[in-house]
Amino acid sequence: MLNKTADEKLMQVVDFSKKYPEADVNVDGYTDSTGPKAYNVKLSQRRADAVRAYLVRNGVAADRIHTKGYGMANPVASNKTAEGRAQNRHVEVRYTVREEKKVHVMQ
Template sequence: MNTRKKTTLIVAAIALLGASASLQAQNVRANPGYWGDSNGIVVRSGFGLCWRSGSWTPELAIPECEGGVTAKAVAPAPAPAPAPVAVAAAPAPAPVVAPAPAPAPVAAPAPVFRTQMVDKAVRLEGASFATGSSRLLPGAGPKLDEVVNAARQYPEAGLTVTGYTDSQGNAQSNVRLSQARADAVKAYLVGKGVAASRITTDGKGAADPVADNTTAEGRAKNRRVEVRYTVKEETRVRVTQ
């Protein structure tokens, strides 16, 4: 009888301890991972299991509810890598512009040879003829030799020999006399080797005086023969801009 009473007392004690432990387990404070009652205590099933909420994660596990499972230490999420800082690109170097070439020196214009016709005249006057005569006096030789040299230098040139008189005497006679004087000069030139075909003669009497016929000196200048020839000469001409 005593032994049965002791056994009953021991069982009752164990039951009280279990009830106390169960009551203590029911008083676990809930977190977002579990359902809680109005007092914030975890709601348990009839078997004493904690009711998890839809937000439950291992990190929210309550050891009293999960049979000793402890929340895992959650390593902090790595800090996001800093956004790359845009580095302003260095400005492109300015293009190197080659200096403009120096202008070429302007060459002076080359001399230009221009061919032009030149009318040259040799005048025989003064003591070349005596009054009323077509005979050449010795003093006329040097002047006529100039004409001979020119005829040789310019073989293509034609020569025009024109005779004149002073105003004294008959006009018709003066024309005949002036022609005779021109013919006398032509004969001299032909005698020096100038072709007769190159020589043209003319007599103009007292026309075109070159001096005053009222004086002896002036009349002597008007008793003359003029020899003209036209030649081509190259004249050096510098062209300017």
């Protein structure tokens, strides 16, 4: 179950995704450093997949969404404190916009 803030942020992602249908959505999951590495990679993937499921339920095309679990890689805060570990348990959403360019070749 998402808290109100997380739900609001994800609805912003849904709205942006609908406004820019040409953009791919990249969902990256992360964990803190507690527990074994293999477990954390699986947990972070489940986090990313849960966000993907939310986006799909709310109208974002599944084929536009790419997920990856990174485990404890790239912490945003120190894992030495409870507050830091809480910040490291998160999901990031990035967009990739492909720009079509035409090249005219003279013969």
